[in-house]
Amino acid sequence: MSLPEIIRGKVYILGDNVDTDQIIPAQYLTYNPAIPEEYRQFGKYALIGVPGAQGGLPKGHIPFHDATDDFVSPYTILIGGKNFGCGSSREHAPIALNAAGIKAVIAEFYARIFFRNAVNGGYLIPFETPFRLCDKVCTGDMLRIELASSTVVNETTGEVFHLRPLGDVAPIIEAGGLFPYAEKTGMLSPKS
Amino acid sequence: MAGMTLTEKILAKHAQRDRVAPGENIWVDVDVLMTHDVCGPGTIGVFHKQFGKNAKVWDRDKVVIIPDHYIFTADAMANRNVDVLRAFVKEQNLPHFYDVGTDRYKGVCHIALAEEGHTRPGEVLLGTDSHTCNAGAFGEFATGIGNTDAGFVMGTGKLWLKTPPTMRFVFHGELPPWLMAKDMILSVIGDIGCDGATYKAMEFDGPGVYSLNMEERMTLCNMVIEAGGKNGVIAPDQVTLDYVNARNKLGKKYEVVKGDPDATFEFEKVYDLAKLKPVIAKPHSPDNKAFVDELVGMRLDRAYIGSCTGGKITDFRAAAKILNGNTVKIDTFIVPATTEIAKNLKTETLDGKTLEQVFLNAGAKIGEASCAACLGGPADTFGRLNSAIRCISTTNRNFPGRMGNKEAEVFLASPLTVAASALNGFITDPREYFA
Numbered sequence: 001m002s003l004p005e006i007i008r009g010k011v012y013i014l015g016d017n018v019d020t021d022q023i024i025p026a027q028y029l030t031y032n033p034a035i036p037e038e039y040r041q042f043g044k045y046a047l048i049g050v051p052g053a054q055g056g057l058p059k060g061h062i063p064f065h066d067a068t069d070d071f072v073s074p075y076t077i078l079i080g081g082k083n084f085g086c087g088s089s090r091e092h093a094p095i096a097l098n099a100a101g102i103k104a105v106i107a108e109f110y111a112r113i114f115f116r117n118a119v120n121g122g123y124l125i126p127f128e129t130p131f132r133l134c135d136k137v138c139t140g141d142m143l144r145i146e147l148a149s150s151t152v153v154n155e156t157t158g159e160v161f162h163l164r165p166l167g168d169v170a171p172i173i174e175a176g177g178l179f180p181y182a183e184k185t186g187m188l189s190p191k192s
Numbered sequence: 193m194a195g196m197t198l199t200e201k202i203l204a205k206h207a208q209r210d211r212v213a214p215g216e217n218i219w220v221d222v223d224v225l226m227t228h229d230v231c232g233p234g235t236i237g238v239f240h241k242q243f244g245k246n247a248k249v250w251d252r253d254k255v256v257i258i259p260d261h262y263i264f265t266a267d268a269m270a271n272r273n274v275d276v277l278r279a280f281v282k283e284q285n286l287p288h289f290y291d292v293g294t295d296r297y298k299g300v301c302h303i304a305l306a307e308e309g310h311t312r313p314g315e316v317l318l319g320t321d322s323h324t325c326n327a328g329a330f331g332e333f334a335t336g337i338g339n340t341d342a343g344f345v346m347g348t349g350k351l352w353l354k355t356p357p358t359m360r361f362v363f364h365g366e367l368p369p370w371l372m373a374k375d376m377i378l379s380v381i382g383d384i385g386c387d388g389a390t391y392k393a394m395e396f397d398g399p400g401v402y403s404l405n406m407e408e409r410m411t412l413c414n415m416v417i418e419a420g421g422k423n424g425v426i427a428p429d430q431v432t433l434d435y436v437n438a439r440n441k442l443g444k445k446y447e448v449v450k451g452d453p454d455a456t457f458e459f460e461k462v463y464d465l466a467k468l469k470p471v472i473a474k475p476h477s478p479d480n481k482a483f484v485d486e487l488v489g490m491r492l493d494r495a496y497i498g499s500c501t502g503g504k505i506t507d508f509r510a511a512a513k514i515l516n517g518n519t520v521k522i523d524t525f526i527v528p529a530t531t532e533i534a535k536n537l538k539t540e541t542l543d544g545k546t547l548e549q550v551f552l553n554a555g556a557k558i559g560e561a562s563c564a565a566c567l568g569g570p571a572d573t574f575g576r577l578n579s580a581i582r583c584i585s586t587t588n589r590n591f592p593g594r595m596g597n598k599e600a601e602v603f604l605a606s607p608l609t610v611a612a613s614a615l616n617g618f619i620t621d622p623r624e625y626f627a
Contacts, residue, residue, distance in 0.1 A: 017386060017477060019591040025598075026568040029230045030262065030269035032276065033339070034237020049593045083387035086420060087591055088567070089322040091234060091338035111420055112391050113322055117338035168217055168354070178344055178352075179242050187219065188348065191242070 003174055007103045007125070007145040008155075009076020012064055013057040013134050014050065018080050019087035020114065022049040024096040033095050042092055043071040043099030056139040064100070072101040077143050080107040081134045084126075085114025091121060098123035104145055106133055106152065106163065119169045122177030128164040136161070195452025197358040198425050199393040202333040202449050206316045214357035214458070222254070223315035223332075225345045228301050229259040231320035231338070233276040238343025249284050250349035256288040256310050257281060258301035263292055263562040267570035299530035299561030302326035302414065302500040306406070307532050309439040312446035313428040318345055322417045323500055323588065329409035330436060331428030331448065336417065356422045357458040358393040359384075363400025365465035370623045372510060373408035374502065374586065374606035376400075377415045378471040379463065382481020390420035392458065395451070400465045401426055406435040407506040414501040415588050418478040427451060470622055472584075473604040476592045484609050487619045493581035495520065495614035496595075497607050498527025498559070499566040502586025505533050505540070507607040512547045514611035514625050515554040521617035524556040525575035527564045534561045556614070568596040577602070584613045 028045045031038040047055065047064040056062025065073050078097065084107035085093060094117050097105070105118070106127045118126045127145070133152070137143070141156040150163040166173055175181035182188040196204065196211060204212040206220040227235050239247065249255050257277055262270035274292055281289040288310070290298040298304035302323050305311050313331035317324065320342045327334035337351070345351050361380055367373075381388075394416045401409065409432075413424030426432075428448050436446070470484040497503065497511050508528070528534040537548040537558070551558055557575075565575035566587040573596075577583055580599035587595070590602035605613070608622035 017591075019589075019594075021567070021589075021591050021594050022598075025593050026230075026261075027570055030267060030273060030570065032233040032237065032273065034234055034241070049598055051592050051598055083390065083420065086386060087322065087589060087594075089320055089324075089336035089338055090231065091340060109387070109390065111387070112422055113336050113338060116341060120344075121338065121340040178340055182344070182348075187350070191244075 003147055005147055007077065009143065010074055011077040011079055011137055011139065011141050011143045012075035013137060013139045014078065014080045015054055015057060015134065016081035017083045017086055018050070020085060020090050020093040021087055023047060023085065023093040024090065025049040029090060029092055033092060039095065039099055040071050042096035043101070046073065046096035046100035057134065058138060062139050071099065076101060076103050077145065078102050078105045079134045079137055080105065081132060082108045084110050086111035089113045091117045094118040094121060094123040108132060119172050120178035125173055129161065130164060133161055194456045195454040197393065197455040197457065198331065198395060198427055198449060198451035199333055199358050199423060200355060201451060202314060202316065203353065203355055205449065212355045214355050216355045217352055218355060219350050219352050220316055222318050222345050222349055222351060224254055224256055224310050224317040225342060226256045226258060226301055226305060226317065226319035226324065227342055228261055228321060229273045229277060230261045231342065232257060233273050234339035235320055235342040235346065236276060236280045238339050239346045242343060243347040247347060249346050252284055252286050255286055255346065256305065257286060258290045258298060258304050259292050260299055260301045260304070261563045261567070262569050264560050264574060265570040265572050267572070270570055297531055299528070300500045300503065300563055303504060303529040306330070306410065307439060307530060309442050309444070312436055312444060313432060314447045314449040318342070318351065323414050325416050325421065325424050326410050326414040326500055328413040328423050328425040329406060331426060331432055333423055333425070335423045354391070356391055356393040358395050359389055359459040360395045360397055360457040362398035362460065362462045363396070363465055364398055364462065365400050366403050367400065367465050370608060370626045371465065371468055371470060372606040372608060373404055373411035375468060375471045377412050378473050378481060378604065379468060381415065381419045381479045382471065382473065383461065384419055386418060386477050386479040387420045389416060391422055394419065394421040394424045396424065396426045400463070402429055405506060406431060407504040410504070411501050415478070418588060470606065470609050472609060472619070473590060475590055475601040475603065478589060478604060484605065484619060484621045488621055490619040491582070492522055492584050492613055492618055494522055494583040495524040495610050496565060496575055496583055496585040496587065497610055498525065498529065498564055499587040500529055501588040502607060503527050503529035503533065505536050507586060508533070508537060508547055511607040511611040512542050512550045514608060514615065514622065515556065516542055516550045518554055518615050520555045520614040522614055524614045525559060525565065526551050526556050527559040527575060528561045531561045565595050567594060584610050584619065586610050
């Protein structure tokens with residue numbers, strides 16, 4: 001897998017400390033992500049644990065899925081505040097967002113296991129910002145992330161924001177996850 | 193050149209290096225990999241997909257599989273997941289499997305790991321559960337990972353880790369009888385915030401820590417993840433070695449590692465236990481700290497004593513002291529973490545009654561050893577909050593929906609505070625019972 005140059009789509013806004021129980025509540029962890037039909041189900045329940053008023057900021061009470069979709073949400077990019085993905089180690093969390101069609105998350109910073117899982121599993125790109133982007137963008141705005149320059153353009157308002165560089169994990173993200181990265185760097189012999 | 197912390201020394205040793213510095217990415221050798229029924233099937237899927245259908249785990253003696261999350265449920269999918277574990281154990285001929293419905297069934301993985309001799313000083317233990325940091329109480333590096341990482345470890349025995357800087361928390365004095373390790377760790381989390389240790393190691397030190405038994409030390413390390421910590425760790429002493437050696441039925445050799453006296457800590461905070469009061473975390477975050485005496489009188493619907501951090505034998509001894517001879521005013525659920533603890537409830541006595549009798553006489557309900565309602569789980573889970581009620585609990589998390597209903601309110605506190613509150617039906621300061 002090579003990285004896309006641009007990630008473009010509608011954005012869904014959340015606040016601080018969005019924990020893994022909000023991203024995918026424990027009762028849905030009985031699906032096995034190793035089975036493709038069950039993997040799809042995680043998309044349906046992604047973000048179902050977010051309390052109504054905290055979903056789809058700044059207004060709130062905006063559902064992540066609209067009435068017409070079952071598994072894939074109309075949103076492509078997610079923005080959160082501090083400590084996104086805190087709580088449990090469940091890889092089902094980035095899987096649920098991936099199955100729902102989310103390609104990138106932008107947050108001030110992440111809880112470390114969610115970050116590792118997102119990167120090592122190759123499910124989505126976890127970008128960080130040195131400021132609170134979640135207060136500057138509205139749910140439903142059309143965003144364009146330009147990877148080469150680490151910038152976000154809000155096409156709805158014309159504003160431009162800068163992301164932090166991906167840093168240490170960039171080679172793993174570029175490779176598509178831990179396994180392809182390990183093959184590329186000689187840690188694993190490539191699959192025949 | 194400055195010395196290394198305990199965490200840095202363990203990681204350096206497992207990377208075959210003389211030294212590592214915070215921020216360095218290193219490949220480490222893993223001593224024990226643990227998985228359970230919720231993340232095991234996904235991990236096994238990654239392993240098979242990446243290494244092939246006929247692949248073998250890197251070392252069958254180093255893989256430990258402990259079903260514990262969704263056990264006593266009619267949920268067919270949950271039961272199917274335990275079958276996935278069984279098939280894998282059979283295929284790989286794995287010796288360390290604690291299967292449901294057998295004499296080997298244990299319950300909550302983190303306490304099972306300790307009881308069954310899988311936690312040893314100086315080692316690296318990774319598990320597909322965020323509370324794997326629990327094992328840092330034994331002076332080892334232990335942290336939670338996801339399915340992809342665990343699948344990688346299964347095939348290679350290695351994983352890349354970023355060396356964390358260490359924050360040190362020093363406790364002076366000794367715990368008075370109305371305080372427990374839960375009050376200590378809720379203080380720390382409240383002080384530094386639920387992201388205060390993100391990407392960092394948290395080392396606990398000082399006479400107030402070394403006076404604790406291993407169960408209480410586990411309570412401290414278990415909840416470092418609630419501050420975002422990568423791992424929690426306590427240097428091994430004689431208390432550690434006595435516990436580990438008594439449980440080391442596998443006869444494994446291990447090497448005690450200690451931090452250098454001139455190690456560098458990124459942060460240090462000192463506590464005096466003589467000045468600490470009972471602590472509680474209000475909804476909906478473990479860092480939403482208050483002192484119990486600020487909330488006395490708040491009406492409750494339920495009390496829950498269980499989980500890896502709050503369902504150990506020491507937690508039940510503490511609760512029994514308060515419940516003995518009294519009657520609870522609200523639904524009170526008792527869930528031993530493991531089957532060994534469940535057996536002990538039937539044999540340990542207080543004033544001539546078993547702990548089980550104390551709890552039943554008080555009107556509490558006792559469930560079977562497992563994670564149960566700590567993380568909600570399927571709708572028929574014992575003690576699950578199926579409606580928007582208010583619960584006081586000895587568990588480790590109170591994010592929205594953690595114990596079931598997302599409008600429910602969960603207050604986290606020590607077993608002493610939970611037991612005292614169960615008797616009144618409102619939040620109660622346990623010091624009342626130590627007058």
